[in-house]
Amino acid sequence: MNRALYARRRMRNSVFLTLSVAAAIFGIAWLALILYALVTQGLQALSYHIFTEMTPAQGSTGGGLINAIAGSLIMSSLAVVIGTPIGIFGGTYLAEYGRHSVLSVIVRFINDILLSAPSILIGLFIYQIAVAPMHGFSAWAGILALAAIVIPVVVRTTENMLHLVPNTLREASAALGSPRNHVIRTVTWRAARAGIVTGVLLAVARISGETAPLLFTALGNNGWSSDTLALGKHLAVNYPSMDSPMASLPLVIFNFASSADDWQHHLAWTGALIITFAVLTLSIVARVFGSEREL
Amino acid sequence: MVNNEAVEDLAAAGQHRHAALVRFARGDMRFRTMTQLAAFLVVLIFLGIIITLAIGAMPAIKAFGWEFLTTSTWNPVTEKFGAFPMIYGTLVTSALAMIVAVPVGIGIAIFLTELCPRQLKRPIGIAVELLAGIPSIIYGIWGFFIFAPFFQATVEPWLIDLFANVPILQDLFAGPPYGIGIFTASLILSIMILPFISAVTRDVFATVPPILKEAAYGLGCTTWEVMWRIVLPYSRSGVVGGAMLALGRALGETMAVTFVVGNAHHINISLLAPGTTISAAIANEFAEALGDLYIPSLIYAGLILFFITFIVLASAQLMLRGLEARSGGGSK
Numbered sequence: 001m002n003r004a005l006y007a008r009r010r011m012r013n014s015v016f017l018t019l020s021v022a023a024a025i026f027g028i029a030w031l032a033l034i035l036y037a038l039v040t041q042g043l044q045a046l047s048y049h050i051f052t053e054m055t056p057a058q059g060s061t062g063g064g065l066i067n068a069i070a071g072s073l074i075m076s077s078l079a080v081v082i083g084t085p086i087g088i089f090g091g092t093y094l095a096e097y098g099r100h101s102v103l104s105v106i107v108r109f110i111n112d113i114l115l116s117a118p119s120i121l122i123g124l125f126i127y128q129i130a131v132a133p134m135h136g137f138s139a140w141a142g143i144l145a146l147a148a149i150v151i152p153v154v155v156r157t158t159e160n161m162l163h164l165v166p167n168t169l170r171e172a173s174a175a176l177g178s179p180r181n182h183v184i185r186t187v188t189w190r191a192a193r194a195g196i197v198t199g200v201l202l203a204v205a206r207i208s209g210e211t212a213p214l215l216f217t218a219l220g221n222n223g224w225s226s227d228t229l230a231l232g233k234h235l236a237v238n239y240p241s242m243d244s245p246m247a248s249l250p251l252v253i254f255n256f257a258s259s260a261d262d263w264q265h266h267l268a269w270t271g272a273l274i275i276t277f278a279v280l281t282l283s284i285v286a287r288v289f290g291s292e293r294e295l
Numbered sequence: 296m297v298n299n300e301a302v303e304d305l306a307a308a309g310q311h312r313h314a315a316l317v318r319f320a321r322g323d324m325r326f327r328t329m330t331q332l333a334a335f336l337v338v339l340i341f342l343g344i345i346i347t348l349a350i351g352a353m354p355a356i357k358a359f360g361w362e363f364l365t366t367s368t369w370n371p372v373t374e375k376f377g378a379f380p381m382i383y384g385t386l387v388t389s390a391l392a393m394i395v396a397v398p399v400g401i402g403i404a405i406f407l408t409e410l411c412p413r414q415l416k417r418p419i420g421i422a423v424e425l426l427a428g429i430p431s432i433i434y435g436i437w438g439f440f441i442f443a444p445f446f447q448a449t450v451e452p453w454l455i456d457l458f459a460n461v462p463i464l465q466d467l468f469a470g471p472p473y474g475i476g477i478f479t480a481s482l483i484l485s486i487m488i489l490p491f492i493s494a495v496t497r498d499v500f501a502t503v504p505p506i507l508k509e510a511a512y513g514l515g516c517t518t519w520e521v522m523w524r525i526v527l528p529y530s531r532s533g534v535v536g537g538a539m540l541a542l543g544r545a546l547g548e549t550m551a552v553t554f555v556v557g558n559a560h561h562i563n564i565s566l567l568a569p570g571t572t573i574s575a576a577i578a579n580e581f582a583e584a585l586g587d588l589y590i591p592s593l594i595y596a597g598l599i600l601f602f603i604t605f606i607v608l609a610s611a612q613l614m615l616r617g618l619e620a621r622s623g624g625g626s627k
Contacts, residue, residue: 013517017410023402024411027493028419030486031426034437041440089333097327098334107334110341113608116540117601118547120574121344124581124597128347148340155337179319181326202428209430212549212574216582250432254550257436265440272433283428287421 035276042273045266050274055222055252061263065271067224071247074240075139075218076208079146084200086147087154088189094155095162096184108159114152122148123213131217139246142218146207153206157199161192194289201286205279211250220251249275348598355591363595369560371584376592378599380562384477384570385600388552389545391481391566392488397538399485400492405522407493408500420497427490432550438483439475439554446482447474451567469565473557478566480556487551488541495537499530532614539611543604549574573600 049064056063090107098104126145131137165188173183189196214220225244229237240246253271256264349356355363359376366377407420451472458464503526511521527534557569558579571579573596584590 009517009520013519016519016523017405020402020405021410023399024406024419027399027403027489028422031422031490033441034429034433034486037437037441038433086333086336089330090337093327093330093334097330103331103334107337109609109612111337112612113605114337114341116543116547116604116608117344118549118574118604120547120549120577121348121597121601124351124577124594125340125344125347127581128351128594129343132351151337151340155334179323181323182319184326205428209432211430211432212578215578219582250430250550253432253436254553257439257554268436269440272436275430276433279428279430280425283425 038269038273038276041266041269043270045263045270046273050267050270054224055247055256055267056263057222058259058261058264063267065249065252065267065274067221068247068249068252068271069274070224070240071139071218071221072208072249075142075146075214075246075248076204078143079150079207080200080204082143083147083150083203084154087151087199087203088158088196090151090155091158091162092184092189094159096180096188107155111152111155114148115156118212119149119210120212120215123215123217126213127216136243137217137219137245139218139240139242139244142214142246142248143242145213145217146210149207149210149213150203153203154196154199157202158192158196161195161199162188164195165191198286198290201282201289205282205286208282209250209275209279211254214248214251215254218248218251219245220255221245221247223247344601345598348594348601352591352595352598355588355595358588359592359595363592364599367560367562371586371589374586374588376588378573378592378596380560381571381573381576381596382599383562384480384556385546385572385574385603387477387566387570388481388484388556388572389542391478392484392545393538393542395482395485396489396492396541400489400538400541401496401534403489403493404496404500407497408526409518409522423490423493423497427494430550431487431548434483434487434551435554438479438551442483443474443479443555446479447472451478455567466564467566469567472567473569475555475557475569476565476567477556477563477570480552480570480572481566483551483555484545484548487548488545491544492537492541495540496530496534499533499537500526502533503529532617536611536614539607539614543608543611546607547574547600547604549578553578573597 049062051064051066051069053062053064054067055065090111094104094108098107122145126141126148130141130144134141169187169191170183173187174180178186221244225241225246226238227241227243229239231237249271253268253275256268256271259265355376359366363376363378364382365379366375367379368375368377369380370376403423407416407423411419451474452470454468455470455472458468507525507529508521511525516524552572553575556571556575558571558575559569560571560576563570577593577597581590581593584593
């Protein structure tokens with residue numbers, strides 16, 4: 001009887017372990033298929049024109065993605081510039097001043113919800129406050145939407161990283177007579193720097209692929225709107241207009257993939273390849289940065 | 296006899312000290328207020344979402360009331376709107392995605408914690424985490440150009456034939472094979488949340504104290520018994536919490552779904568038929584919506600999505616918090 005029981009247990013063990021191996025192979029196979037399609041399809045239209053020419057109109061071949069790439073870079077970097085300080089300050093409050101305050105409990109709870117909240121709702125929110133009242137889509141609206149996504153990510157990582165800083169460091173600094181803001185700026189922030197940078201990089205990776213919040217804020221642009229700033233009589237500088245719709249890579253992918261034009265499909269794939277490459281590179285850099293801290 | 300000079304010195308030093316302390320206190324107060332304002336901004340964004348959505352949706356709320364939730368018409372011409380097909384599509388795609396992704400995701404986590412050869416553990420673990428960060432539009436475009444045509448040509452006709460004479464299933468898998476539809480969207484969603492579930496579950500499994508597992512192995516348990524009877528019960532709330540987080544993402548996912556769901560505002564019993572979800576409808580129609588009630592109706596639907604995801608994400612957090620407190624990491 002014992003032998004039968006052992007056999008049954010061993011049997012069940014191997015059945016379920018085989019299933020879990022199968023699950024791993026199944027999951028990884030799908031993801032490999034996606035990456036494979038991305039590379040093979042994306043390389044078809046990849047040439048230096050992608051980085052030098054504007055997005056083409058429907059029906060014409062040629063052209064590139066430079067306006068979309070530039071738009072993505074501009075909007076993402078400004079969103080990070082706006083969102084990062086707010087995120088770091090917010091995370092600092094949670095970890096340092098308000099560790100156990102009621103506000104912190106509420107902020108933590110809400111922050112974690114915003115972290116996974118549907119990003120399209122962020123787009124609706126910004127539409128209501130920055131697009132509808134101004135009667136127009138604009139790059140600024142897109143930047144605000146992306147910044148609203150950056151803030152919760154940075155708040156969460158900053159708080160977590162500051163918690164890892166040993167209290168003895170704070171106490172030592174305070175014992176030397178430093179006021180608290182000085183302790184935070186010169187000791188705890190410095191000790192947690194690598195982790196905070198990791199968080200910011202992850203936030204960049206997150207927003208560089210975001211499409212939904214830009215759909216009705218930045219809207220997209222098949223060309224490039226610029227404003228001119230006159231500097232004296234003979235000198236004028238063109239700069240990207242932040243009050244007009246602006247292109248971005250994810251938006252171009254969305255619009256081109258849903259068009260009926262074969263060439264636009266190719267460009268959409270190439271854009272997808274560029275974004276994925278950028279996001280994976282950022283996550284790897286973030287990981288290297290983060291692991292240095294642990295050493 | 297009193298040394299006047301010494302007293303004056305002392306008084307001057309005291310004043311100095313006092314001035315410095317006041318300066319310190321002011322500087323610190325300013326800094327503290329700034330951090331507090333930043334933290335409060337998070338709350339403000341959250342309240343802003345609720346309030347602006349509610350205001351934007353007001354005309355539709357007044358016009359349709361609660362019936363909006365149960366009405367199936369979606370007619371921009373006559374301005375009759377109801378969100379039932381969208382809500383149905385959102386819930387069904389997410390539920391189907393969870394049915395596929397949760398067991399497979401837990402399987403991958405088991406593989407990573409117990410079975411994977413040591414040399415492969417880190418590379419596969421990192422790969423899973425990196426894949427969790429791939430933007431959802433990539434899944435969307437892949438689903439639209441590669442997966443849906445393949446599915447339409449092979450799997451869907453096969454499913455239709457297979458269940459042709461089985462009651463219930465023959466209705467759920469009734470033809471014709473469109474390629475895009477609720478079922479395709481669910482599968483793309485499940486592939487998308489899979490890395491996320493695996494990564495969270497693996498991290499939660501790692502919180503199980505090794506001594507518990509070693510004790511079980513020492514009593515002669517098989518690997519499966521250790522996983523099923525020790526690791527899973529111990530980490531249950533974490534696994535459920537992680538799955539709820541994934542569900543929250545699936546419910547609000549826009550780009551992966553918009554491409555493949557079909558964008559049809561009606562309910563079909565067949566899972567192979569096109570449908571729509573709240574986020575897909577907003578993404579597709581918002582920028583081109585005209586009329587007094589069209590945009591408010593879409594925002595109303597967004598408000599409903601907000602409440603659904605809020606409930607799911609809030610309960611996910613409560614579960615994960617409970618786990619944190621128990622595993623001693625309750626410093627957060």
